[in-house]
Amino acid sequence: MNPLPELIQLAVPVREALDAGRPIVALESTIITHGMPWPVNFETARDAQRAVHDAGAVPATIAMLDGVIRVGLSEDELETLARAAAHHPERLRKCSVRDLAPALMQTASGGTTVAATMRVAARVGIAWFATGGIGGVHRGAQENFDQSADLLELARSPVGVVCAGPKAILDLGLTLEVLETQGVPVLGYGTDELPAFWSRSSGFRVDARLESPAAIAATAAAHWSLGARGGVLVTQAVAAEQELPASEVEVYIQRALRQAKAAGVAGKALTPYLLERVLEATGGACLAANQALMVANARLAGEVAVAYGALQKMPADQRQC
Numbered sequence: 001m002n003p004l005p006e007l008i009q010l011a012v013p014v015r016e017a018l019d020a021g022r023p024i025v026a027l028e029s030t031i032i033t034h035g036m037p038w039p040v041n042f043e044t045a046r047d048a049q050r051a052v053h054d055a056g057a058v059p060a061t062i063a064m065l066d067g068v069i070r071v072g073l074s075e076d077e078l079e080t081l082a083r084a085a086a087h088h089p090e091r092l093r094k095c096s097v098r099d100l101a102p103a104l105m106q107t108a109s110g111g112t113t114v115a116a117t118m119r120v121a122a123r124v125g126i127a128w129f130a131t132g133g134i135g136g137v138h139r140g141a142q143e144n145f146d147q148s149a150d151l152l153e154l155a156r157s158p159v160g161v162v163c164a165g166p167k168a169i170l171d172l173g174l175t176l177e178v179l180e181t182q183g184v185p186v187l188g189y190g191t192d193e194l195p196a197f198w199s200r201s202s203g204f205r206v207d208a209r210l211e212s213p214a215a216i217a218a219t220a221a222a223h224w225s226l227g228a229r230g231g232v233l234v235t236q237a238v239a240a241e242q243e244l245p246a247s248e249v250e251v252y253i254q255r256a257l258r259q260a261k262a263a264g265v266a267g268k269a270l271t272p273y274l275l276e277r278v279l280e281a282t283g284g285a286c287l288a289a290n291q292a293l294m295v296a297n298a299r300l301a302g303e304v305a306v307a308y309g310a311l312q313k314m315p316a317d318q319r320q321c
Helices: 012-020 030-035 040-054 075-087 097-105 114-124 149-156 172-181 213-225 246-263 267-281 285-312
Strands: 008-010 024-027 058-065 068-071 092-095 109-112 128-130 160-163 186-189 208-210 232-235
Touching: 008 012, 008 114, 012 024, 012 058, 024 040, 024 114, 024 285, 030 040, 030 075, 030 092, 030 109, 030 267, 030 285, 040 058, 040 075, 040 285, 058 075, 058 097, 058 114, 068 097, 068 114, 075 092, 075 109, 092 097, 097 109, 097 114, 097 149, 109 114, 114 128, 114 149, 128 285, 149 172, 160 285, 186 213, 208 213, 213 232, 213 285, 232 285, 246 267, 267 285
Parallel strands: 008 068, 024 058, 024 128, 092 109, 128 160, 160 232, 186 208, 186 232
Antiparallel strands: 058 068, 058 109
């Protein structure tokens, strides 16, 4: 049931799936509005939705359109949003949790970040969410306290987030420290090591390695059954053929950080700025990796959502990892 009909609008397939208890996967929209250029932004969003559908779940891309939070967009609506980002980017906001209410009251349009998408998904009853990479603690946070709202939302919203790890531009060690403090399990799908977005390894270990969507679903169910109010972070490494070596990426990141400091770029503008500089430096290789990992994460999230739905229908004494 839609709890705030005047603020949140559920697409018919999403509403019907919620009513019937069918698996649903939320998808964010800042990859469309702020994360990728046209037409890659549309193609990636479209392919992610199809991957969720092919896995047996209902895709629910979340975005802000004309002062309404939309949960579930058609392919035509994805294309319209993607074209707007290409031709009129100044009209689209990057909406994190703090931005949702002002954007609603000002009838704005924009993309929802990981944190905002989690908040809306939890509000309407969607338990699983796929994205490319999460935000985290920025490098130099000891001086500027720059930390993504994604981490706090993971501690607050009971949503399983499937991603390729924190974005490589971040301080991964401090990001893991915050997640540990907030009680958020970091799980590796077929990996012992935390993926670093474009790279398969980071030098940091995950809390547990799991080998199947069913094991992920069971672990999340146990986490929530124990009274946890927040989410679970599921990490999946980018495919080997799409990987960018971590040592190479680090050179580009350090250069981008120097450029950002010189240009006075900070706050919510910093992440897209850094990602754009790395995109330029790699000649588009990181964009291809972004596409591949986003679609792979959507597929895995769909599989996990299906397994989780089946688990919820089983007697408690029969639920096993």
